Amino acid sequence: MNAEERRFAVLRAIVADYVATKEPVGSKMIVDRHNLGVSSATIRNDMAVLEDEGLIAQPHTSAGRIPTDKGYRVFVDRLAQIKPLSAAERRAVQSFLEGAVDLDDVLRRSVRLLAQLTRQVAVVQYPTLTRSTVRHCEVVALTPARLMLVLITDSGRVDQRIVDLGEVLTDDDVAQIRTLVNKALTGRQLAAASAEVAELPNQCPPHLRKVLTSVSTVLIETLVEHPEERLVLGGTSNLTRSASDFPGSLRQVLEALEEQVVILKLLASAQDTGNVTVRIGEENEAEDLRSTSVISIGYGPGTVVGGMGVVGPTRMDYPGSIAAVHAVARYVGEILAGH
Incomplete structure (x- = not known):
């Protein structure tokens, strides 16, 4: 691999380890855990370049590095294709959703599923009339x-x-x-x-x-008749597990989630049933959500009738969360098309 590819591999290793351990990542850890075939000195040089480019940063108290919002963005943009769910996960999603008795039940089940699969807060918008x-x-x-x-x-x-x-x-x-x-x-x-x-x-x-x-x-x-646009929310308690990921305060994030307009605005931009949108940290318009990432997609029976997604800390499992949001939206679309 050339120098640029290797630097991306180093960034990917830092993202993976930081998401998994919550600990800043040092060059020795990368050498030990990720078989990149280069010395610790080379990795330190690569980390210096990534830091200059604003993709990783050094927390004050540590020798290791953590990804920045910009670093997560580069990582997400390079996820060439959506990592599919395993066959067992797909079957579980399908059988859980197919047990639904009506639209309300489909949406409630979708929220529970997304919250369980991603361990984030899940949000689903009721179909807009x-x-x-x-x-x-x-x-x-x-x-x-x-x-x-x-x-x-x-x-x-x-x-x-x-x-x-x-x-x-x-x-x-x-x-x-x-x-x-x-x-x-x-x-x-x-x-x-x-x-x-x-x-x-x-x-x-x-x-x-x-x-x-x-x-x-x-x-x-x-x-x-235009009843108030409704949202179904689930898994809010998942945020409290990662309270230390929110530098400002978790309360701000919880208040923003209760503010339906803020979330509906986020989901309204999901106009496509095929493409997952990822907003990371500072990319979020709502100030209270700037310590979070939002992964969203449109769902519907061919045409988009609403949006769904997850909200969590920027330190999240992006490939897994993107795959879950994509899969659940697809199954909900199929159920609506078949009803």
Whole structure:
């Protein structure tokens, strides 16, 4: 290997050992643990260059070195491909997630899994309505004068609404309403769907106009309803295990995690289901999170409907955490696509 490759190997060794032991890493430790085939003196020279480049630093009290935010960034950028989970881990992820009964359960299980796999704090954003598409609307006659509407979106969200009609419908009327409603809704994003539904009373047979006015009013409320964007959080106690990794205070980090807007902003930038985003230390916009790294990805059934990820100290197992976030997001996407 040339000098540059060897220096990266030294950086990689320092990252690996510091993440594993929490102790600053010296040249002798690298010679003993990592078979780089060069002398201790050569490694000391390489460490001096890495320090000049701002990739490692020397804590005051120690002869060893630790990676800087910039050093972690170089390390993460050189992770050529995502280290896959082992077959056993993949099976465990799949069977745990496939046991879920509904969307809420899928998201709760995802958070528990991510927190366990990475030993960090896991965050998952509920699917945002604005990006969802209507998959189907079921229209069920509960009584001849009462309908139940069941709206299903591609993000796995199911909304049920009851409409009291004040007049009696035949089975044929219900079938006709079902056809008209689905023609207006199916395959459309929510905003476009609500515009189509608003037109329904003007386009239907006269005897159904009053009924469809009631139905479309209820549907529009469902389609444009924007409940507060919700987050599921798990594994917060994992942070306390590494309290010494937060030079300022752990409380700041915990407060930032409670501030949903801060986390939603982080996850909102995850627009792609294939690419994991890693923000390290100072790269985080939120000041309270500058002692942390955030690994995030978009998830969904092909299109992104929300974000998920983990938050932990900058001294984290990046290859393992990136692999876990990537795998869990992929399985959640597959579950949503299959529901």
